[in-house]
Amino acid sequence: MALQSLDIVRRSATTTAPPGVREAYTGTVAKLIDTTKCIGCKACQVACMEWNDLRDEIGSNVGVYDNPGDLSGESWTVMRFTEYENPKGDLEWLIRKDGCMHCADPGCLKACPAPGAIVQYSNGIVDFHEENCIGCGYCITGCPFDIPRISKRDHKAYKCTLCSDRVAVGLEPACIKACPTGALVFGTKEDMQQHAAERVEDLKSRGFERAGLYDPPGVGGTHVMYVLHHADQPQLYAGLAADPHISSLVGLWKGASKPIALAAMAFTALAGFFHFVRVGRNEIDERDEAAARQALEAAPPHNAPPGPGAPPILNSPHNPNPDKRP
Amino acid sequence: MADVTRREFLKVTSATLAGSSLALLGYSPTSAIAEVREFKLARATETRNTCPYCAVACGVLMYSLGDRSKNARASIFHIEGDPDHPVNRGTLCPKGAALIDFIHSPSRLTHPEYRAPGSDRWQPISWDDALDRVAKLMKQDRDANFVAKTPEGLTVNRWLTTGMLAASASSNEVGYLTHKVIRSLGILSFDNQARV
Numbered sequence: 001m002a003l004q005s006l007d008i009v010r011r012s013a014t015t016t017a018p019p020g021v022r023e024a025y026t027g028t029v030a031k032l033i034d035t036t037k038c039i040g041c042k043a044c045q046v047a048c049m050e051w052n053d054l055r056d057e058i059g060s061n062v063g064v065y066d067n068p069g070d071l072s073g074e075s076w077t078v079m080r081f082t083e084y085e086n087p088k089g090d091l092e093w094l095i096r097k098d099g100c101m102h103c104a105d106p107g108c109l110k111a112c113p114a115p116g117a118i119v120q121y122s123n124g125i126v127d128f129h130e131e132n133c134i135g136c137g138y139c140i141t142g143c144p145f146d147i148p149r150i151s152k153r154d155h156k157a158y159k160c161t162l163c164s165d166r167v168a169v170g171l172e173p174a175c176i177k178a179c180p181t182g183a184l185v186f187g188t189k190e191d192m193q194q195h196a197a198e199r200v201e202d203l204k205s206r207g208f209e210r211a212g213l214y215d216p217p218g219v220g221g222t223h224v225m226y227v228l229h230h231a232d233q234p235q236l237y238a239g240l241a242a243d244p245h246i247s248s249l250v251g252l253w254k255g256a257s258k259p260i261a262l263a264a265m266a267f268t269a270l271a272g273f274f275h276f277v278r279v280g281r282n283e284i285d286e287r288d289e290a291a292a293r294q295a296l297e298a299a300p301p302h303n304a305p306p307g308p309g310a311p312p313i314l315n316s317p318h319n320p321n322p323d324k325r326p
Numbered sequence: 327m328a329d330v331t332r333r334e335f336l337k338v339t340s341a342t343l344a345g346s347s348l349a350l351l352g353y354s355p356t357s358a359i360a361e362v363r364e365f366k367l368a369r370a371t372e373t374r375n376t377c378p379y380c381a382v383a384c385g386v387l388m389y390s391l392g393d394r395s396k397n398a399r400a401s402i403f404h405i406e407g408d409p410d411h412p413v414n415r416g417t418l419c420p421k422g423a424a425l426i427d428f429i430h431s432p433s434r435l436t437h438p439e440y441r442a443p444g445s446d447r448w449q450p451i452s453w454d455d456a457l458d459r460v461a462k463l464m465k466q467d468r469d470a471n472f473v474a475k476t477p478e479g480l481t482v483n484r485w486l487t488t489g490m491l492a493a494s495a496s497s498n499e500v501g502y503l504t505h506k507v508i509r510s511l512g513i514l515s516f517d518n519q520a521r522v
Contacts, residue, residue, distance in 0.1 A: 046423040165363040
């Protein structure tokens with residue numbers, strides 16, 4: 001199904017290029033989360049569970065409205081509530097729907113060592129294919145937003161799919177459809193940027209001077225964007241990354257370390273070859289045999305004599321004490 | 327390192343060689359092809375209904391197994407908002423979005439139950455028995471307490487000892503009929519869950 005409706009543009013741990021003739025000429029898709037319209041009802045969380053057939057364990061109250069307290073293999077989106085006292089002394093209740101951002105340059109995909117466990121479609125969706133997942137958790141390290149989670153049930157990584165199965169047949173994601181306040185909107189990325197611009201203009205006229213769109217360029221832009229009242233301080237929204245970048249560890253692991261490791265392996269093989277040519281094998285000569293016999297005879301009496309089938313003790317190739325050699 | 331005899335060493339290496347050769351020849355199990363999840367509503371039966379919870383009365387679409395052919399037993403497996411409904415235009419609140427678990431809840435009441443006065447437990451009864459009992463008690467109470475005229479001689483035709491609470495998830499037509507039935511009996515204590 002995927003191969004006809006959603007063309008794969010990138011595939012984890014794969015060096016061969018996927019078919020690349022078809023492109024998303026009519027635009028990529030995006031989800032816009034307007035935090036200024038969100039009332040924190042969690043209909044999106046429920047719709048996500050319902051559509052994706054997920055039922056997380058019933059947890060306990062974590063002291064705030066966040067429920068569940070964090071993302072998990074069975075909870076792909078959670079509302080994060082922040083109480084913020086602004087400089088005027090007023091309380092602002094900042095509510096952010098957290099989940100996969102569907103980065104244009106996905107750190108999870110770059111960090112993933114399992115071929116085909118993470119793919120990126122031409123429409124912008126970054127999807128996990130759990131049948132290929134080995135459960136290593138590198139995607140969590142690679143994610144600048146700390147989104148993927150390893151399920152405790154099957155030890156595979158899960159996250160929001162942007163309802164790729166709905167989008168594949170032309171529908172909007174389940175969370176978008178449910179949202180009763182219209183805080184969640186779905187469409188082409190261009191349309192979402194335009195919608196966000198209108199929202200930002202409106203917010204600025206209402207006194208939110210710093211309102212803006214969150215579409216971080218550090219990860220090539222995202223296919224899940226936020227409208228924030230305080231776009232200059234995204235970290236106010238439960239620690240939303242101000243300038244997200246893929247960890248340099250991922251670059252090191254998937255970039256520089258690969259040729260270095262290859263070079264080290266080649267050098268080892270080459271060194272072995274030259275050692276063989278120049279020095280040759282370790283061979284046991286008469287002197288070694290003699291030394292071994294001597295050592296056997298000189299062995300203390302509490303050492304049981306070796307059985308008839310046991311090989312003779314030869315300590316010469318790695319003789320720890322070469323001075324003993326006769 | 328355990329002792330490895332020459333024979334064992336040869337066994338292991340030849341088995342490895344044979345295994346890897348077979349894999350390279352294409353006898354290895356093929357990996358699963360990555361694809362998005364199949365769209366689960368493709369040919370499911372879509373039925374319109376109204377959310378039973380609050381007075382907003384959002385429209386919902388219920389998707390059930392099968393195409394309603396004679397031998398297919400329908401069972402609802404997904405519910406989402408009705409985009410054509412003027413009230414919610416496809417959206418739902420968290421309770422409405424969770425309706426599927428309400429339908430399949432193990433504690434859902436699927437038949438009438440009766441608790442006798444003074445009893446500490448409910449007992450299942452048939453719909454016929456339940457409706458008969460309700461009708462009988464209503465008639466009894468109405469016969470005893472119906473007021474046709476006040477002591478001053480004013481015609482009121484009222485029945486004040488029984489009330490009616492109607493559900494919110496009703497169409498205009500159902501609301502009209504409910505109103506007519508209740509008012510024609512003389513009931514004045516008449517309310518609707520839509521007031522919550």
